[in-house]
Amino acid sequence: MYKKLKPYIMLAPVMIIILGIFTMGLVLGFFQSLGYFPVIGLNDFTLKYYKEVLLDKSFIDSFKFSIYISLISSVLSVIIGVLLAYSIFQSKHKKGIEEIIYKLPIIVPHSIAALLVYNMLTQSGVLARVLFSLGFISEQAQFPSLIFDKNGIGIIVTYIWKETPFIAMVVYTVLSNINEKLAEAALNLGANKRQVFWRIILPLIMPSILSSFIIIFSFSFGSFEVPYLLGPTNPKTLPVKAYIEYTNPDLTHRPYTMVINMILTFYSFLLVWLYSKTFKLISKFNG
Amino acid sequence: MKRNSYISKVIMCVIIFLLIFPLGVVLLWSFVKIWPWPNLVPRDFGIRAFEYILNPNNKSIRILCFSVCLSSVVTVITLLISIPAAKALGVYNFKGKDFFKILVLAPIIVPTIAVAMGIHVAFIKLGLANTVLGVVLVHLIPCLPYGIRILTNVFEIIGESMEMQARVLGANSIQTFIRITLPLIAPGLLSAGSLVFIVSFSQYFLTFLIGGGRIITFSMLMFPYIQSGDRMMACSYSIVFILSTLVILLIIEKIVRSYYKGENYFYM
Amino acid sequence: MCKIELKNISKVFENKRVLNDINFTVNEGEMVSLLGPSGCGKTTTLKIIAGLISPDCGDILFNEKSIVNIPVEKRGAVIVFQDYLLFPHMTVEENIGFGLKMAKIKRAKRIARIKEMIELVKLDGHERKYPNELSGGQKQRVAIARALAIEPKVLLLDEPFSNLDTRLRESMRNFVCDIQRKLKITTLLVTHDKEEALMTSDKVAVMLDGEIKQFGSPWEIYEKPVSTTVADFFGEKNYLTGEIKEGIFYCGIGKFRTSFNKYSKVIAMIRPEEIEITDSEENCGLWVKILSKQYAGDKIYYTLIADNIQLKCITNSKNIFEVNQKVWLKVDFDNIVFFESE
Amino acid sequence: MCKIELKNISKVFENKRVLNDINFTVNEGEMVSLLGPSGCGKTTTLKIIAGLISPDCGDILFNEKSIVNIPVEKRGAVIVFQDYLLFPHMTVEENIGFGLKMAKIKRAKRIARIKEMIELVKLDGHERKYPNELSGGQKQRVAIARALAIEPKVLLLDEPFSNLDTRLRESMRNFVCDIQRKLKITTLLVTHDKEEALMTSDKVAVMLDGEIKQFGSPWEIYEKPVSTTVADFFGEKNYLTGEIKEGIFYCGIGKFRTSFNKYSKVIAMIRPEEIEITDSEENCGLWVKILSKQYAGDKIYYTLIADNIQLKCITNSKNIFEVNQKVWLKVDFDNIVFFESE
Amino acid sequence: GNNSNKEEYNVLDKEWKDILEDAKGTTVNFYGWGGSQKTNEWLDDFVAKRLKEEYDITFNRVPMNIDDILNKLLGEKQVDVKKGNIDIVWINGENFYTAKNNDLLLGSFTEKLPNFNKYIDKDSPEVKYDFGFAVDGYEAPYGKAQFVMIYDKVRLDKAPKSHEEILEMVKNNPGKFTYPAPPDFTGSAFVRNIIYDIVGYEKFISMEADKERIQKEVAPAMEFLKEIRPYLWKEGKTYPATIAQLDNMFADNEVLMTMSYNPNHVASKIVTGEFPETSSVTILNRGTIGNTHFLTIPYNAPNKAAALVVIDFILSIEAQSSKYDPENWGDLPVIDNGKLNEAEKKIFENIKLGKGTLPQSVLLEHRVPEMPANIIPIIEEIWQENIPVEGE
Ligand SMILES: Nc1ncnc2c1ncn2[C@@H]1O[C@H](COP(=O)(O)OP(=O)(O)OP(=O)(O)O)[C@@H](O)[C@H]1O
């Protein structure tokens, strides 16, 4: 009996905190999204806010833009991060400085990261200046628009810069825990280095890649700072929309904030769930 | 073989350069007075921002120390409760495991502002608002997912057999935890710990709300400057922020490593 | 000093019954060998005794007391695992000293004991190495030393000598047996080496497919196997199906006098070493041809053919015969084992 | 079909010379056993041949061509590792099929081959299991199957049968040998089982402390060991120091006639199985007392004492004597090995 | 502290000297935006020091954005927290409106303050109204701001002084001008200034928050914004999200102009070296919007007495003049010049004007009032619907 309960007992403290603190918040947020917010005099439950938000033509654009940003940035971060982790792992003969410095961007808060990418990529940024002094461009306007642009390049670059080391750190941690003799065994069975990576290393670190992907995807899907600071005026990502509604001093706008947030939450859970399901399917049938 | 590791060295260096170079620019910016287009080097330098930060009147350094302590406490608590949870998720098979795995990500998935007000109300009711305890508790929320996920991965790899061996040799569960589990997960603990520290250290929205201004952290001082676009200030604060985090992390890493290294010499 | 009783232990893994109603008793201070083919459930049995796996049903008694609810570390039953499971973050010394430390043995005493153990398992000079710097056999010795260091009440050895060379194996075995006898450690030894099992143990348990097929003294097990499967376990045998009528055993290769007369339809089991071959015709011989021969140092393995029936024969290497040579075969049918055949 | 030559291979690990000037040749399709005590450098040798460790100096030739600069996966030398190293994220099937997949074998062919291998190593029903659900011996069999599946040019076996019971061991051994012979796979086998080494191999290399002490046919190694250390490797021996004068060997237990006369100061090595004991006095006997006795199924190990010198003796279990019984001892000093003593 | 709950309730009934007495030895928590080094320094170095010396009050500045402050108060209101943390809030406009409307504030307290009574022109619309909303004594003026545009004399020899000149300028310098996208505070103010410049301000001052009506009234201004769009930075396809970014773009020579709601902003930016010495401000001839920022006390302020004392101190000549000095902050004073004696007037006159700024008199001449706060989000909405173009 105890054996059966043991995992639940071990999860209990975490669940008490997550559920305990979260449920209250989520329920209140949900009520507000339904227009129930007595303290400012909204006393009726209604679906009108949902209807309004969902029917707003810019909502779909924002939704697509959000998905696009977080998907592209997360996928690229994962690829570069894994590449980085593996190459550090490979070239590690003795512990080098690179093992510490690659982690630096993790320490940098997102808003600073935005500032930093801004410094690099605007038409008067460091990159433009370098190109100018090398003679590749002759005036600012020739430098492509990478910040506040509708392709969200600035946002994506910021997320990649911020999350690549995160992925690399997680993957590197796991890599160094894998029995390296397994790679030897694979080499010995005729796998070349690439195959060792794809067939042995990658599948073994895949669970960690998956969960870090989920983390960075949901983070970038739900956070407003970077797209707010570097995004185009139109379309805005959903979190930016929600944030702008939230900061509207007219509190009767609060239900819109909550509607957008509830939709965001719902889709994040859905995507995470779908992703982990498909991942399971793939890993079952690739044999 | 040789050529391969050469290539990976090059890849590594390029990526690391791209990651680090912008930080160099931040460092530079914290001393820049003016840097007009198209100069490659700033026109004028100054130390206004650092003077401000070091000025005791605005308590930046005191608040920095407090923040470090606060985040350290949060980190320790997060890790302590993440370890059993991660072990359960990583080692055992039980009903609803997948559900729990997604649930622990909830704090990342659900936007903070969606739950902030509810949390605030709850904390006021519980008498936790405006207290250090309340802030510590609320920091656990965004920190836990990182702690749990990373440690879960580690537990999935190391499994349970070493712990079993220790139990068989007469170690009780606490001894097993301290002598076997901890050292085995130490690298993962370092990663998780540093990330959790960072997440807590850079929290500001929840700190505002629950700390209510009673508890002021370094990020609360820093963020207005980032928003106001005072690049010299923002970059200087960032540099202080980054350096202090780095120092803390290095100290932790040193302590952890020396603790387990030290065992080799005076283990009896 | 602990008597172990297993009562009706069963265990199912993923719908497969791995252990099926296991019952046996190991008396205080006894050494019992557990033999059985790969995958028959030996490791699982040890793990259940140590408390690392809980049985689906059944009870385990240590000194007449049920211990199924006692936590692992309180049972005092130490396993030496088949795959060593050395702590990777500890040196050889630290690994060996781990259990002592857990038992809160004083530093000075601990150091002395570790030193002693390291000498006994002949790992001097490797004290400061980490497991990944050790050879397979060295790892195994550390695992043994680690378990013995704490002088456990019950010692569970899972093929502890499999990666050691004959000499080291012998000396380690003697050393373990000595300690075992001196301290009266109740010991259960899983081994694939039949000689090891027969020579070192007070009793032998033969396990097949999750069941104990025979449990008895080495002599009983070897000389009086309850079935051909048990018998086969101690080296390949020759089986001759036939009938016994009036003191005569009729079979494919001829008829032989025997004093056995319990059943009429029988299978005669002839151990290869019970077959003698010579090139000089003596009394009551049988004429056979040598089909193949394998040199094994002190012995030679022959395959013989007599009337289309192949027989295995092991002789010492003094008389060497050539393949295709015709030789005379001699079997003492009075002393061989007959099983009833249906 | 590959001839392997090792030339002056040396390897130092952390200031300790693990391999010291190793030289030997394995001819095409030969099976060579590598014997040696734990930690002597056997695994290291195999890893160097496979390319997993690079030697500090020396050269390795495959078919007269140096391969030290050829990457591991191109060498075609497959190791079966002592600690299995199964891929934890792959099922038994997938593990076995891994090498085939790497070699881009077509799916249908691959599946057929995997099925065949699984049958051969008797793992039917375990195809879909993951390594952590297998018993020790099952893991070892997967490791063997995985290596053999790709029919390598060179097969390096590191104690591949150590966790298997005698019968399975024998059948696996025969199966490996069959394949080896059929495909002429040049094979190097590390084993602790002296019988295995002597029976299966074309040549035997005895390694001690990182050096090859003797390299020759099984018969040479067993019958003509170059030193007592090599001899000891095949079971414990009796050594009698003495002098030979005019065809008589004088030693602690008496004087014996011998035809050997190369040296005068000698050590006589008498294998325990070369000592015969009887209770009836025959010609030229010596009177000894039985000190202890160990039952080992088909054999009995006795310790005898004659004039304060202990002798080990192994007999078949037909004549059973009791401890303290006095028996007559017979040794054929004409056929024993003498070493020069200094 | 030494003030029990009961006393707090009656703080507005108390005598000023009792209030001073109550405030003594206590700590006051001042919550407000903390993104300006100058402002922070003025509070930390000057105000805190003087309060300690004069009233033995410990001044604790908490940097917090107004929306966070309101949310905090709102949360406390829901649970009816009697004693919060915030004593003073730096506030104005819509946020004040929200706070007042949701009963988050203490009440009418300004009459209690000696300096308010002595120096402030209570009938001035700038004191009576905050973005068109009646103040009713719920907040005390703190400083004044006025919208200005900033340019670099070296790069732009003629600063535009009307919307027509802006059009001319952008046509001559395509891609070199832009404004922050509303609802950025300054960007929104720019749009309103353009509206005023084109259709005049008078009709908006008492206009109802009726979207259709507003839409009609601002249509010409929207047309103008569309007209200049192709000549804007990035062809008007996107706009900086915050004024901070526009400032940086100006500092980096990416655009020719930036703008500010603080006429002294340029001076402090020149002092810090972010803007070139040749930077200067310009205003529109038909006037630019001015507003006042205020200080208020939340309903559940734990130390209301000290809050009153601090606000009173900030309304003193000493504080207002110190604040006006561009070396310190450069924020326009709220004191009515007419209520000062000669010596006091001298104090203000002696303060050296910051580099690049306009004298207070010029500013006041061109000062027009803000629209009612509830119109502003509607205009922002209209802008959002009309101006930004989706990518091609
Ligand atoms: N990475 C290493 N660092 C230091 N020493 C090592 C390392 N690997 C092996 N050794 C040492 O080298 C010696 C030879 O090791 P090797 O594994 O070749 O032995 P082996 O002959 O295979 O022994 P066994 O039969 O026990 O497996 C051992 O003494 C071992 O301790």
Ligand SMILES: Nc1ncnc2c1ncn2[C@@H]1O[C@H](COP(=O)(O)OP(=O)(O)OP(=O)(O)O)[C@@H](O)[C@H]1O
């Ligand atoms: N976790 C598991 N899940 C499923 N099956 C398992 C698991 N562990 C063991 N088994 C199966 O149980 C059976 C018995 O395993 P056990 O390890 O006890 O065998 P063993 O007798 O020790 O064999 P060996 O001599 O090969 O080590 C094997 O068939 C094995 O495949």
Ligand SMILES: NCCCCNCCCN
């Ligand atoms: N807002 C700062 C959070 C920093 C932590 N980021 C970790 C990477 C995953 N998003």
Ligand SMILES: [Mg+2]
């Ligand atoms: Mg086993």
Ligand SMILES: [Mg+2]
């Ligand atoms: Mg080895």
